[in-house]
Amino acid sequence: MEPYGYHAPVLPEETVSLLVTGPGIYIDGTLGGGGHSRLILERLAGSFKEGRSLLIGIDQDSHALEAAAGKLEAFRDMALLVRGNFSTVGEVAQSAQQGQGKGLPVMGILLDLGVSSFQIDTPERGFSYLRNGPLDMRMDPDGPESAADIVNDYDERELARLFRRYGEEPLGGRIARAIVAARSVARIETTGELAAVVRGACPRKDLAVKTLSRIYQALRIEVNDELGVLSRALEEGFSALSPGGRMAVISYHSLEDRIVKRFFASTAAEDWGPKGLGIREPLVKSRAIPVTRKAVQASDGEIERNPRSRSARLRVVQKL
Numbered sequence: 001m002e003p004y005g006y007h008a009p010v011l012p013e014e015t016v017s018l019l020v021t022g023p024g025i026y027i028d029g030t031l032g033g034g035g036h037s038r039l040i041l042e043r044l045a046g047s048f049k050e051g052r053s054l055l056i057g058i059d060q061d062s063h064a065l066e067a068a069a070g071k072l073e074a075f076r077d078m079a080l081l082v083r084g085n086f087s088t089v090g091e092v093a094q095s096a097q098q099g100q101g102k103g104l105p106v107m108g109i110l111l112d113l114g115v116s117s118f119q120i121d122t123p124e125r126g127f128s129y130l131r132n133g134p135l136d137m138r139m140d141p142d143g144p145e146s147a148a149d150i151v152n153d154y155d156e157r158e159l160a161r162l163f164r165r166y167g168e169e170p171l172g173g174r175i176a177r178a179i180v181a182a183r184s185v186a187r188i189e190t191t192g193e194l195a196a197v198v199r200g201a202c203p204r205k206d207l208a209v210k211t212l213s214r215i216y217q218a219l220r221i222e223v224n225d226e227l228g229v230l231s232r233a234l235e236e237g238f239s240a241l242s243p244g245g246r247m248a249v250i251s252y253h254s255l256e257d258r259i260v261k262r263f264f265a266s267t268a269a270e271d272w273g274p275k276g277l278g279i280r281e282p283l284v285k286s287r288a289i290p291v292t293r294k295a296v297q298a299s300d301g302e303i304e305r306n307p308r309s310r311s312a313r314l315r316v317v318q319k320l
């Protein structure tokens with residue numbers, strides 16, 4: 001998978017072609033290993049050198065910032081790397097426009113959601129049921145609550161609700177009951193211990209893998225408040241865009257894709273009020289035009305090279 005040792009960017013060509021329209025500020029809210037950022041910098045190399053463009057990369061994981069700094073070494077003067085949550089993208093854009101990017105329009109914001117391959121593949125981060133490690137799942141290693149806190153402290157009803165809501169797991173109630181029984185004997189501290197409890201509660205062992213991935217997805221969403229920060233970032237990021245600027249979001253499961261799809265549709269919608277009003281202008285004007293009518297998906301070739309791209313859905317909107 002070299003040259004992308006840390007993480008291979010998903011839909012690389014499609015994302016950069018649809019996001020980048022001209023010089024200005026570009027904000028990569030999910031810097032990861034810097035794969036997409038590097039492609040944006042390469043695409044507009046001339047304007048970055050002339051100071052007509054600036055790239056800002058945000059990640060809440062200090063390990064990602066280190067990896068990206070290495071990958072973007074050649075572009076050091078053209079990129080600002082910031083540790084933080086992308087839900088503050090509006091503030092980040094504003095301070096860039098008052099600082100190094102003074103006078104530049106905000107032309108693009110990218111969110112490539114979820115975790116990187118590096119995070120998933122590092123057992124100590126506790127994201128995967130395939131690798132034994134502490135039950136952590138925090139993308140920000142200094143975040144307040146780990147998956148172990150949730151698994152051991154939420155009551156049975158809260159757990160069942162979480163598994164149904166964020167995992168869309170039909171066996172949510174049953175798994176919650178099994179967790180409460182297991183932790184009454186000893187705290188559940190590792191990904192391996194949780195996986196054993198979930199497997200034990202599945203009546204059909206051949207379906208246990210699907211249940212495991214849904215339970216782990218639900219916990220990860222809760223630990224990182226993934227849907228809450230996504231909604232905030234969409235609102236804030238869209239407001240921060242300059243006219244003509246674009247927002248591109250790559251999502252990996254239906255819960256986040258639904259939020260993106262609805263938000264983009266709401267920015268493009270017009271309201272003409274009740275029929276027969278005879279007005280010449282809509283009561284509410286649309287604020288954007290869709291750049292992608294349908295979500296863009298990875299080609300068979302990309303899925304073969306990078307199986308992580310299988311579930312990716314890219315949507316792009318342009319502010320009017």
Ligand SMILES: C[S@@+](CC[C@H](N)C(=O)[O-])C[C@H]1O[C@@H](n2cnc3c(N)ncnc32)[C@H](O)[C@@H]1O
Nearest residue numbers: 009030032033034035036059060061085086112
């Ligand atoms: C799928 S990876 C991005 C990979 C990147 N596009 C690349 O090409 O290398 C997602 C990254 O976003 C970060 N991340 C996820 N949610 C975040 C949030 N709310 N705020 C800041 N960073 C976030 C994760 O820590 C992870 O490093």
